[in-house]
Amino acid sequence: MTLRRDEWLDLARKVDWSYRYVSEHDMFPPALSGEPWLTHDEAWADWSEVYRTSYSEYVRNQSVKELSVLAVRDALSKPRLHDRLDPAWVQLVKFHQGAFALGEYAAALAELRMCRFGRDSAWRIMANLGALDEIRHTQIPLLLGHDLLEMDDNFDWTHKAYHTNNLIVVATRHFFEDGFLASNAIDIAIQLNFVIETGFTNLQFMALAAMADRADHHVFEKALASIQTDEARHAQIGHPVVRALIRHGGREYAQYLLDKTWWRCWRIFLATTGTPMDYLTPIAARTRSFKEFMQEWVVDQFMRNLEEFEFDLPWFWDLFLEELDYAHHSLQLAHYGYRTMLWFDLPTPSDLERAWLRDKYPTWRQTYEPIWDRIEDAWERQGEAATLTYTLPGLCNLCQLSTVFIGPGKNTACSLKRNGRSYLFCSQPCRWIFEHEPQRFGSHRTVVDRVVTGEAPSDLLDLLVWMGHDTPESRGRDLRRRRLEPVP
Amino acid sequence: MLIHLYGFLEGDFLGRVIVVDSAQTVLGLAVQLQAWARDLYPCPTAAPTVTNEQGVLLEPASTLTHAGLSAGDIFHVRGLHLCAS
Numbered sequence: 001m002t003l004r005r006d007e008w009l010d011l012a013r014k015v016d017w018s019y020r021y022v023s024e025h026d027m028f029p030p031a032l033s034g035e036p037w038l039t040h041d042e043a044w045a046d047w048s049e050v051y052r053t054s055y056s057e058y059v060r061n062q063s064v065k066e067l068s069v070l071a072v073r074d075a076l077s078k079p080r081l082h083d084r085l086d087p088a089w090v091q092l093v094k095f096h097q098g099a100f101a102l103g104e105y106a107a108a109l110a111e112l113r114m115c116r117f118g119r120d121s122a123w124r125i126m127a128n129l130g131a132l133d134e135i136r137h138t139q140i141p142l143l144l145g146h147d148l149l150e151m152d153d154n155f156d157w158t159h160k161a162y163h164t165n166n167l168i169v170v171a172t173r174h175f176f177e178d179g180f181l182a183s184n185a186i187d188i189a190i191q192l193n194f195v196i197e198t199g200f201t202n203l204q205f206m207a208l209a210a211m212a213d214r215a216d217h218h219v220f221e222k223a224l225a226s227i228q229t230d231e232a233r234h235a236q237i238g239h240p241v242v243r244a245l246i247r248h249g250g251r252e253y254a255q256y257l258l259d260k261t262w263w264r265c266w267r268i269f270l271a272t273t274g275t276p277m278d279y280l281t282p283i284a285a286r287t288r289s290f291k292e293f294m295q296e297w298v299v300d301q302f303m304r305n306l307e308e309f310e311f312d313l314p315w316f317w318d319l320f321l322e323e324l325d326y327a328h329h330s331l332q333l334a335h336y337g338y339r340t341m342l343w344f345d346l347p348t349p350s351d352l353e354r355a356w357l358r359d360k361y362p363t364w365r366q367t368y369e370p371i372w373d374r375i376e377d378a379w380e381r382q383g384e385a386a387t388l389t390y391t392l393p394g395l396c397n398l399c400q401l402s403t404v405f406i407g408p409g410k411n412t413a414c415s416l417k418r419n420g421r422s423y424l425f426c427s428q429p430c431r432w433i434f435e436h437e438p439q440r441f442g443s444h445r446t447v448v449d450r451v452v453t454g455e456a457p458s459d460l461l462d463l464l465v466w467m468g469h470d471t472p473e474s475r476g477r478d479l480r481r482r483r484l485e486p487v488p
Numbered sequence: 489m490l491i492h493l494y495g496f497l498e499g500d501f502l503g504r505v506i507v508v509d510s511a512q513t514v515l516g517l518a519v520q521l522q523a524w525a526r527d528l529y530p531c532p533t534a535a536p537t538v539t540n541e542q543g544v545l546l547e548p549a550s551t552l553t554h555a556g557l558s559a560g561d562i563f564h565v566r567g568l569h570l571c572a573s
Contacts, residue, residue: 334501334502368501374528389504390524391505392504393502393503393505394503402502403494403502405496405500405501413494414541415494415541415560415561415562422559424494424560452559
């Protein structure tokens with residue numbers, strides 16, 4: 001007799017057994033499984049995901065999705081088709097590929113950690129599928145990046161970026177190593193599944209997919225949308241873990257992880273998604289501003305998560321809301337000034353783009369437009385050299401990003417002395433996270449720290465090489481003006 | 489002794505690393521920060537005010553050591569005059 005799916009799936013999901021040769025504690029050590037450490041019987045036996053998937057269903061579904069992406073890739077792989085893409089959009093894709101492709105691989109390793117050290121078999125099985133998902137999410141951008149090499153050599157940063165000390169890559173790597181690679185199963189379930197995948201990945205895989213569609217980059221759009229359907233499935237790991245934690249005295253810790261991850265996500269996504277959305281997307285493809293996407297697709301979902309578990313709003317919420325209007329615009333100016341340290345090119349905003357920015361961000365005209373005006377003047381009067389930033393930026397010892405002004409005249413940078421060392425932070429939330437876990441973060445050194453201690457070269461051209469930009473072609477330029485060689 | 493400080497100039501958009509001799513004056517430090525940003529802010533005031541992270545006004549003629557600034561500290565420079573373009 002053949003059992004129907006519903007008759008065997010529950011049994012197959014729940015294959016926890018009693019350990020005879022080692023204790024449960026040794027089998028699932030706190031360092032890898034997470035804390036509070038609770039026995040399976042008391043806390044984890046009823047762990048359950050809402051949407052269940054068998055392995056055979058998974059393979060069938062993924063096969064269809066994979067074929068769908070590959071079919072679009074084949075149909076659109078005709079020579080010179082990439083040439084029709086908007087030049088600024090190409091830079092957005094290059095930025096995205098370098099910043100995230102191998103970050104997805106870090107997520108695969110995080111899922112694998114839960115696959116071994118998650119506290120219930122249903123959790124481990126779901127994480128196993130999640131690991132397969134994330135491997136796919138690494139392979140797809142690597143494949144597309146490889147295809148795009150025919151139009152631009154710097155698409156090799158899709159794979160190369162994480163093997164360099166590039167300024168932005170150090171920040172993304174720090175983020176993924178903290179949240180994914182150097183975390184235990186419980187922390188990963190909250191950080192990766194509960195916060196990042198139920199909220200922030202909407203920016204990457206829904207908002208950006210919609211923009212890619214309107215930018216006529218249908219392979220990229222199809223790949224992003226396909227990835228999002230995976231995320232929606234394995235993101236559900238987070239909820240039952242949070243539920244168990246709250247039920248067994250872990251509410252305060254869960255709140256900390258939630259606050260910490262929200263802030264870290266906000267920092268990394270404003271740099272890697274906010275700036276390209278508002279400055280590299282063709283006007284016709286801008287369905288919403290970064291701020292609007294954040295409000296509608298990320299904040300709303302986050303609020304629902306908070307309400308479901310009666311979590312408090314993060315203490316820095318007002319600062320976050322204020323930054324929505326400013327922080328990524330300041331960072332874009334920083335990126336433009338340091339463009340030789342990037343693997344993609346950046347434009348100054350055109351008249352049409354300026355009008356769009358003024359419309360979407362009413363304070364932009366007063367705060368940022370005069371600075372772009374002066375950059376344009378500098379180009380006209382003195383040439384490219386006057387538009388580059390030659391001082392190093394102050395880098396935050398937590399998020400690793402440039403310490404920018406987050407409003408007109410509003411500088412949130414702060415410092416901390418600890419064990420004879422001085423640390424710089426872009427904001428109070430970054431310092432707060434550091435102070436919660438000084439042993440975890442205290443020994444890491446920013447690029448600036450490395451220059452100061454002599455580990456990295458202080459000469460700017462040597463520093464570019466140290467960051468992986470070993471040829472002039474590998475360094476970012478003004479997108480529309482290109483470069484007048486040599487740059488002083 | 490050369491030290492590095494993090495300077496934030498009024499009207500600028502990011503903090504900059506400034507390497508400076510600790511025997512330098514506070515005013516000299518402000519001028520140095522303004523000079524690095526001169527292409528974007530061509531008309532700095534001759535009498536900028538400098539504060540430390542806590543907002544304490546620093547005496548322009550003091551050396552950095554005397555003013556209490558040491559490696560890795562934050563300082564703010566205000567009093568910039570933006571030129572009309």
